[in-house]
Amino acid sequence: xxxxxxTLLGLGASFCAYRAMISKHLLPSTLYLAGVSALVTVTLYLxxxxxxxxxxxxxxxxxxxxxxxxxxxxxxxxxxxxxxxIPKPLAFLIVAGIGGLVIWMAYPLAIQPDANGEVLLANVxxxxxxLDVWVQIALIFSGVMGVLGLLSEKVNPQxxxxxxxxxxxSSEEHGIAMNCQAIQIEQELPV
Amino acid sequence: xxxxxxxxxxLGVVLLLVVGFYGLLITRNLIKIVLVLQILVKAVVIALVxxxxxxxxxxxxxxxxxxxxxxxxxxxxxxxxxxVQVRRRxxxxxxxxxxxxxx
Amino acid sequence: MAAILIGFVIGLPWxxxxxxxxxxxxxxxxxxxxxxAFSIAAGVASxxxxxxxxxxxxxxxxxxxxxxDLTFTADGLTVTLTAIACVIGxxxxxxxxxxxxxxxxxxxxxSFVLLFIGAMTGLLLSGNLLFMFxxxxxxxxxxxxxxxxxxxxxxxxxxxxxxxxxxxxxxxGLLAGALTTYASLGSYQVSDLLAxxxxxxxxxxxxxxxxxxxxxxxxxxxxxxxxxxxxxxxAPTPISALIHAATMVNAGVYLLARFYPAFxxxxxxxxxxxxxxxxxxxxxxxxxxxxTDLKRTLAYSTVSQLGYMVYAIGAGGVFASQxxxxxxxxxxxxxxxAAGSVIHSVGxxxxxxxxxxxxxxxxxxxxxxxxALALAGxxxxxxxxSKELILEVGLEDSPFWAYALMLFGAGLTxxxxxxxxxxxxxxxxxxxLHVHSAGSAMKVSLGILAAGTFxxxxxxxxxxxxxxxxxxxHELEHETLLEMITAISSAPATWLALLxxxxxxxxxxxxxxxxxxxxxxxxSPLVETSFGFDSLNRIIAEGVSKLAGQLSLTxxxxxxxxxxxxxxxxLAVLIFLVWSV
Numbered sequence: 117x118x119x120x121x122x123t124l125l126g127l128g129a130s131f132c133a134y135r136a137m138i139s140k141h142l143l144p145s146t147l148y149l150a151g152v153s154a155l156v157t158v159t160l161y162l163x164x165x166x167x168x169x170x171x172x173x174x175x176x177x178x179x180x181x182x183x184x185x186x187x188x189x190x191x192x193x194x195x196x197x198x199x200x201x202i203p204k205p206l207a208f209l210i211v212a213g214i215g216g217l218v219i220w221m222a223y224p225l226a227i228q229p230d231a232n233g234e235v236l237l238a239n240v241x242x243x244x245x246x247l248d249v250w251v252q253i254a255l256i257f258s259g260v261m262g263v264l265g266l267l268s269e270k271v272n273p274q275x276x277x278x279x280x281x282x283x284x285x286s287s288e289e290h291g292i293a294m295n296c297q298a299i300q301i302e303q304e305l306p307v
Numbered sequence: 308x309x310x311x312x313x314x315x316x317x318l319g320v321v322l323l324l325v326v327g328f329y330g331l332l333i334t335r336n337l338i339k340i341v342l343v344l345q346i347l348v349k350a351v352v353i354a355l356v357x358x359x360x361x362x363x364x365x366x367x368x369x370x371x372x373x374x375x376x377x378x379x380x381x382x383x384x385x386x387x388x389x390x391v392q393v394r395r396r397x398x399x400x401x402x403x404x405x406x407x408x409x410x
Numbered sequence: 411m412a413a414i415l416i417g418f419v420i421g422l423p424w425x426x427x428x429x430x431x432x433x434x435x436x437x438x439x440x441x442x443x444x445x446x447a448f449s450i451a452a453g454v455a456s457x458x459x460x461x462x463x464x465x466x467x468x469x470x471x472x473x474x475x476x477x478x479d480l481t482f483t484a485d486g487l488t489v490t491l492t493a494i495a496c497v498i499g500x501x502x503x504x505x506x507x508x509x510x511x512x513x514x515x516x517x518x519x520x521s522f523v524l525l526f527i528g529a530m531t532g533l534l535l536s537g538n539l540l541f542m543f544x545x546x547x548x549x550x551x552x553x554x555x556x557x558x559x560x561x562x563x564x565x566x567x568x569x570x571x572x573x574x575x576x577x578x579x580x581x582x583g584l585l586a587g588a589l590t591t592y593a594s595l596g597s598y599q600v601s602d603l604l605a606x607x608x609x610x611x612x613x614x615x616x617x618x619x620x621x622x623x624x625x626x627x628x629x630x631x632x633x634x635x636x637x638x639x640x641x642x643x644x645a646p647t648p649i650s651a652l653i654h655a656a657t658m659v660n661a662g663v664y665l666l667a668r669f670y671p672a673f674x675x676x677x678x679x680x681x682x683x684x685x686x687x688x689x690x691x692x693x694x695x696x697x698x699x700x701x702t703d704l705k706r707t708l709a710y711s712t713v714s715q716l717g718y719m720v721y722a723i724g725a726g727g728v729f730a731s732q733x734x735x736x737x738x739x740x741x742x743x744x745x746x747x748a749a750g751s752v753i754h755s756v757g758x759x760x761x762x763x764x765x766x767x768x769x770x771x772x773x774x775x776x777x778x779x780x781x782a783l784a785l786a787g788x789x790x791x792x793x794x795x796s797k798e799l800i801l802e803v804g805l806e807d808s809p810f811w812a813y814a815l816m817l818f819g820a821g822l823t824x825x826x827x828x829x830x831x832x833x834x835x836x837x838x839x840x841x842x843l844h845v846h847s848a849g850s851a852m853k854v855s856l857g858i859l860a861a862g863t864f865x866x867x868x869x870x871x872x873x874x875x876x877x878x879x880x881x882x883x884h885e886l887e888h889e890t891l892l893e894m895i896t897a898i899s900s901a902p903a904t905w906l907a908l909l910x911x912x913x914x915x916x917x918x919x920x921x922x923x924x925x926x927x928x929x930x931x932x933x934s935p936l937v938e939t940s941f942g943f944d945s946l947n948r949i950i951a952e953g954v955s956k957l958a959g960q961l962s963l964t965x966x967x968x969x970x971x972x973x974x975x976x977x978x979x980x981l982a983v984l985i986f987l988v989w990s991v
Contacts, residue, residue, distance in 0.1 A: 118312040126319020130326050133346045136311030137330035137339070145342055152323075156349045158383045159316065165356045168369045172352060175380050180345055187338060187387040191394045196401045200333040203969040206330035210977050215325040217984040219308075221991075222321075227313035235357045239367040245370050252409075259381035307364070331973050340969070406967030 122164060127154040141193060144282045154178040163232045316357050323350035337390045337400040341383055348379040412462040413469045416482050416535055418455035419492060422448055423499075423528035427521045433595060435517050438500075442507045445520040449500040452527060456489075463489040465880045468603070478598035478614040478815035481537035486876035487732065488534045491664055491678065494739045496533065497528040500611040502652040505747050507756055508851035509648055519559060523652070526552035529655050534664060539588035539598040546584060546625070549658050550577045559644040566644035572947070573638040580628020580635065587621035590614055597673065600668070602885040607672035619673035623682060623880035630662030630716045635687040637943050639713055641698075643705040643759075647750030654743040655712050660735055663716060666723045669734060674726070686722030688812055691717030693941055695822040699829070703759045704749050707830050711785065712742055718800055723817060727803030729877055729886050733870065734796035740866055741784035741793055744859035748778040751852050752834060756843040761833045763843065770845040773853060774837045777860040782831045786824035787911050792867040798898045798907060803868050805903045817910055823881055824914030832918070856871040877925055884924045 129152050154175030158167035200207070220240035241249065310316060327347035334340055352372045359368015394400050426448030433441050465484050471480040473865075484492075503523060510516060526549060532547035551574075560571030587983035591603050594610045607615060626632070631639035642654055654658075666683060673679050691714045716736045722731035749750065752773045753759055768775040784793035797820065804813040848856070871891035878886040896906050964975075 119310055119315050122312055122315040122319060126315065129319065130322040133323055133330075136346065137326065137334065137343060142336070142338060142342075143406055145339060149345060150367050151344055152346060152349060153944055159353055163316065163353075163360055164358050164365060165359070165372065168352070168356060168372045170374055171348070171373055175376055176345070176349065179380060180383055182340065183349045183384060184338070187391055189337065190391050191400070194394075194400055196336050196337070196399075197403075198335065200335060201403050201968055202332050204333070206974070207329060210332065210981055211325050211329045213981045213986060214328060214977065215321055217988055218321050218324075219318075220988060221984070222314075222317055223308050225314065225317070226309045226311055227317060227354060227357070227361045228311060228396070229313060229360050233364045234765070235365045235368050237373075241366075241370045241373070242355055245367070248370060252374055255378050259384045262381065262385035264311055278394045281355075281392045300435070316586050328977055332970060332977065335970075405969070409965060410969030 125159045173207045415459040422452045423524040427524040449503040453496040453500035456493045482535040483537040485886045486880035498656040502648040505855040506648040508849045549560045556649045558722040569641040569644040576638045580625040583624030587618040619676040626662035626665045640709045651746035656739040687717045687721030698826040722800040725808040730799040730803045737796040738794035740862040741781045745781040749846040763841040766839040771796045778857045794868040818927045821910040821914040824911045825918045828918040
């Protein structure tokens with residue numbers, strides 16, 4: 117019975133993910149992503165990871181969806197040519213190769229749940245992996261900075277250099293180079 | 308392959324990964340890339356919890372999965388902020404036109 | 411106590427570097443004073459360390475599982491070289507006070523000099539191979555920064571980059587050796603490698619041995635890496651004296667000497683070491699015969715003398731090589747600093763424009779002649795004793811043809827040395843140059859070094875005792891000064907060598923009275939291209955450039971292709987995994 121549930125959930129999640137990837141406009145993609153998140157949540161719950169299921173639902177279906185919708189509203193829907201840069205057969209080949217090889221390697225496995233060992237998340241998170249908590253705090257801090265970067269444009273819609281400095285100061289490792297490059301190019305755009 | 312429940316979950320993970328990788332290769336819109344990355348992250352989360360369950364250490368699996376969710380959400384936030392900036396400064400989100408790092 | 415002194419010897423120069431970095435260039439007097447103060451403090455600390463030398467580890471700081479322990483050991487070999495580095499370092503800094511008077515950006519100069527001194531002593535004192543590599547790289551960085559000090563001059567920058575690239579290639583050898591040691595023994599400790607070298611399988615030990623040889627040859631400008639040292643003479647002369655005569659280039663010789671017991675059983679290693687030393691000694695001696703740039707001649711001479719030291723290690727005379735290292739550091743620094751005085755006052759390095767300067771710069775002429783006598787191997791001065799020791803070791807333990815060639819090299823050394831002396835200080839004035847005598851700061855350094863050339867050989871007994879008692883793996887015999895004097899004075903090899911040296915001096919004196927000193931005819935084009943090695947370097951550099959240019963086609967700048975790269979690599983890894991199972 118469980119096998120059926122998991123299979124259905126897996127297929128459903130993949131189907132939603134495929135639709136998210138394929139769809140023409142970004143808003144339906146976002147909704148399909150929320151769908152994927154919901155199905156993943158159920159899977160996690162069935163696996164027995166209750167706390168992570170909750171986190172996944174609120175973050176994946178909640179926060180990320182809101183974030184994407186907000187970004188879309190700021191940016192607007194563009195009309196972009198949908199033909200991919202990579203020739204499709206090449207992409208298909210690579211992906212099929214990866215999937216096939218992983219299944220080939222996993223073929224002889226017969227995974228069974230093991231009942232020994234530490235089960236409670238609370239114990240592990242706060243005692244054994246306390247360092248992870250500090251890492252997460254640092255990450256959340258940088259995420260807040262990123263959100264500020266997203267929001268700060270709205271303060272002065274004339275698009276002046278001062279915002280550029282704010283963004284520069286607030287973005288973290290991932291994008292400083294790209295920001296500096298982008299800042300060089302001044303363009304007046306209807307936002 | 309014997310279809311134990313956890314094997315079925317593994318197949319689901321691989322399927323999500325395959326869809327995600329394909330999307331990563333195919334898509335041309337910067338914001339959609341962020342979206343596809345989120346799909347890949349969800350696959351990873353399930354995989355981590357699956358690993359925890361299979362080795363009996365479910366608490367560890369959950370803890371790692373929680374960290375990964377936090378980390379990748381932050382990545383999504385920063386990436387979206389950058390995408391917005393790129394759209395503002397360069398004017399387009401089309402990957403084919405964003406090649407100033409050429410050579 | 412040793413631990414505290416080690417801390418001073420490494421920490422004081424680095425502290426000085428940081429302090430000097432914070433000073434302003436508007437206050438040069440403060441900069442000069444602080445630099446001199448820190449370097450003299452380091453010199454005193456290094457001398458104070460000598461009595462405390464022992465084979466035990468002085469400092470040991472655990473650095474986690476992957477790096478091993480950060481250990482510092484002050485045994486005899488280390489302590490001697492540290493003392494040389496710090497004392498000559500402080501003399502070079504004192505000399506710089508006058509040489510760099512009025513120069514811009516002294517802050518950069520002194521910071522890097524002090525950083526270098528600290529890193530060099532760290533390299534010598536380090537007992538952990540990985541941290542030895544770390545200090546090695548810092549010295550390479552400082553060398554580059556100081557060679558390119560006059561960074562408006564493209565030749566200086568080119569020289570610095572050449573030095574950096576060649577010594578980095580050597581650094582790869584050291585790193586490979588260190589990592590292989592860790593893989594075989596599970597430890598980065600030098601003492602472990604020396605103790606357990608016999609347990610490492612021969613193939614791996616060969617990798618380690620030749621990796622270290624590569625690093626040593628590149629750092630000490632030995633064949634085939636001898637091309638960077640002559641070009642590094644664009645550096646300010648105190649730097650040439652410090653880094654490229656007395657300290658950094660000795661790091662390679664130190665490496666070979668330190669690990670000789672571990673590698674002597676590796677097939678072909680000792681012969682390779684000997685041949686490399688031999689070729690370097692001869693090639694650069696020949697190049698020095700027709701060089702026209704004063705510092706370049708001294709650079710060739712340095713490569714040649716280092717070749718003698720390397721040859722001695724190959725023949726098994728580790729102590730002889732270290733003794734010659736001590737003598738060489740003193741007289742070569744003396745020669746460089748004296749040459750620096752000359753260059754500073756006349757403004758050119760070209761010997762063809764000098765001549766007859768001896769009358770106007772008597773002090774410099776005298777100390778230069780003392781240094782030249784030591785270099786040529788004239789009795790009583792320290793160069794004589796150490797060179798004879800090397801030649802004796804060569805006669806006993808190396809093939810006869812090698813010994814004969816080294817003997818010939820000694821003659822060449824005498825010849826080009828006195829050619830240099832005559833060209834600069836005697837004979838007619840070939841150009842109208844403004845000459846002024848050396849100032850007091852310069853005279854102090856020069857005087858101390860000149861006195862050193864008379865004295866350092868007397869330390870033979872103490873040095874021998876120090877090394878033989880604190881180096882458990884090297885199995886050195888204990889000899890006293892008196893034994894050494896009688897042995898050398900009575901050996902036939904000595905008289906043979908003296909004859910050759912006298913011949914060299916005589917011929918140079920006779921021919922110098924004539925001309926035909928420049929343009930050695932058929933030799934000239936060979937030496938211009940460093941016997942073909944410069945063109946080899948150029949071919950390699952151009953080839954890499956072209957390859958990089960072609961590979962840049964893969965950088966399309968489009969994200970999708972980067973993703974293809976990532977996923978393609980992942981696929982390749984999976985294929986490899988499936989295949990290997």
